[in-house]
Amino acid sequence: MKFCPKCGTLMSIKNVDGKRVWVCPSCGYEEEVNSGQQGISLRTRIQHSAKERLIVVRKDKKMEVLPKTRAICPKCGYTEAYYWLVQTRAADEPPTRFFKCVRCGHVWREYD
C-alpha cells in the first residue's frame, strides 16, 4: 500500500509499457514502483500476464480486420500500426487503445 505524497489518497498500481507505476485516483499523481518491493511486483506480474492473455485471444480473432493508423513502434520505430480498443479500466473511463506494429508485431498500449 502507498499513499499519494500530494493529497494522501490510497494509490493503485497500473502498467505503463511494462513498467509498474503507482497512480493516485484522486489527483493523478504518478510514481514508478520501486523494484525492491517484492510482494507488490509479484501481484502486478500476475495481473499483467492475465491482460496479455486477453490481448492474444483478441489478436488471433481480429488480426485480419484491424484498422491501421500512424503510430511509432517503440521497438523498431516503424510508423504504421494496427490498433484496437479495450475497456481495461472502470466503465465510465475511456477505453485503452492498443497498437500492434505492422512490421515487427510488437504490441503496446496508449495512455491518455
Ligand SMILES: [Zn+2]
Ligand atoms: Zn493525489
Ligand SMILES: [Zn+2]
Ligand atoms: Zn515494430
